[in-house]
Amino acid sequence: MSTRRRLIAVVVLVPVLAALALWAFAWPAARTAPRDLPLGVAGPATATAQVERQLTRHEGAFELHHYADEAAARDAVEDRSVYGAIVVTPDGTSLLTASAGSPVVAQLLQQQAAAAGGEVRTVDVVPAPANDPRGAAFNAGVLPLALAGIAAGAVVTLLGLRGGRAVAALAASAALVGLTAAAVAHSWLAVVDGNWWAEAGVFGLATLAVSAAVAGLAALIGPAGIGITAGLVMLFGNPFSGAPSAPELLPEPVGAIGQWLPPGAGATALRSTAFFDGAAATGPVLTLTWWATLGLGAVVLGALLKSRTQSQPTPERELAPVS
Structure with missing residues (x-):
């Protein structure tokens, strides 16, 4: 290959590689959003119906898993079957998270719970290390x-x-x-x-x-x-x-x-x-x-x-x- 062709190849290839790198790194970060994110819902069906309706309004955002009580939901979080769980009991609503699994997801779930209204108690089942709370x-x-x-x-x-x-x-x-x-x-x-x-x-x-x-x-x-x-x-x-x-x-x-x-x-x-x-x-x-x-x-x-x-x-x- 002549020197001129090599120069042209470099001039063309470098911008292409730069554009590819920018796309690979920037595009996923710019489109971050929950997509079939595994989330647990625990409690009687009559009590969790409203919570499920609120979650399903975000079409395709959450993949809901149903559990009988808080203990079962907590086990699911610890087993990494779900990233968190919303537990509805007669005493109120609780949100189980695992910031060690993903601080970003834990924060997202807290925002979802706050947007739904009402008082929600948050429990970090598997917390991130104290030296690296944000991961x-x-x-x-x-x-x-x-x-x-x-x-x-x-x-x-x-x-x-x-x-x-x-x-x-x-x-x-x-x-x-x-x-x-x-x-x-x-x-x-x-x-x-x-x-x-x-x-x-x-x-x-x-x-x-x-x-x-x-x-x-x-x-x-x-x-x-x-x-x-x-x-x-x-x-x-x-x-x-x-x-x-x-x-x-x-x-x-x-x-x-x-x-x-x-x-x-x-x-x-x-x-x-x-x-x-x-x-x-x-x-x-x-x-x-x-x-x-x-x-x-x-x-x-x-x-x-x-x-x-x-x-x-x-x-x-x-x-x-x-x-």
């Missing part, structure tokens, strides 16, 4: 994990590590990132307060999912795989993760797509592990495991294909005369 530190931890994974996958590729050595390097780096992240987030900053080793495992698995994908695609198609995977994770994985709010607050199908990418699955798994004793962590952990497994498999496959190619005789060798 800012938690949300800030998603990007560094993605960057660590991209860096590890790129370094392994550029150093020329292949096969078992590459797999070992990726696993070891992810384990160290997990231990370090848990030491910083749990032991030092105290912005997560679950089982220390489980949190370290989620941090490490989230990192490995990204690093294995980067190194795996690069092993199959070459260094361009680094840029492709990094672009997927950074341009779509992070803004679509729902970590600052909740997947159900993002435009469809952004929220669902984000949960199939490592940043979104990692954020959801970490919330479940850190604040809800592992409730609802199975799905996102399996997603991360699939990413890691497929990526490591691609690393091994790429090494095998390259070894086979190098072992095949070249045409010159095949046509060389026998002395």
Whole structure:
């Protein structure tokens, strides 16, 4: 390609990438609103009928789950089946929230309750840590994990590590990132307060999912795989993760797509592990495991294909005369 064509390609490509990045990050944030947000309603049907009518006026905003009493609704919040619950009893109305699951959703539910009128008692069933009541530190931890994974996958590729050595390097780096992240987030900053080793495992698995994908695609198609995977994770994985709010607050199908990418699955798994004793962590952990497994498999496959190619005789060798 001539120098002039390269210049034109750069001039055209940079604005396109900038526009894509602005769309990926700004559009979901600008369209934040509840979409089939799981919400519980507890109490006798005659008492909750008015509450349900008020909630269903916002078409498609809430996915209502019915519970017999406050105890059942509280269990549902703690199991992450719902983000909160409105409990109607003869003594009054209560709103159960879980700010640890999403401070933004907890605030939204309080605003909904206030708009409905009447006195509503709010109970934070699973409160956010005192050192991070708004979840800012938690949300800030998603990007560094993605960057660590991209860096590890790129370094392994550029150093020329292949096969078992590459797999070992990726696993070891992810384990160290997990231990370090848990030491910083749990032991030092105290912005997560679950089982220390489980949190370290989620941090490490989230990192490995990204690093294995980067190194795996690069092993199959070459260094361009680094840029492709990094672009997927950074341009779509992070803004679509729902970590600052909740997947159900993002435009469809952004929220669902984000949960199939490592940043979104990692954020959801970490919330479940850190604040809800592992409730609802199975799905996102399996997603991360699939990413890691497929990526490591691609690393091994790429090494095998390259070894086979190098072992095949070249045409010159095949046509060389026998002395």
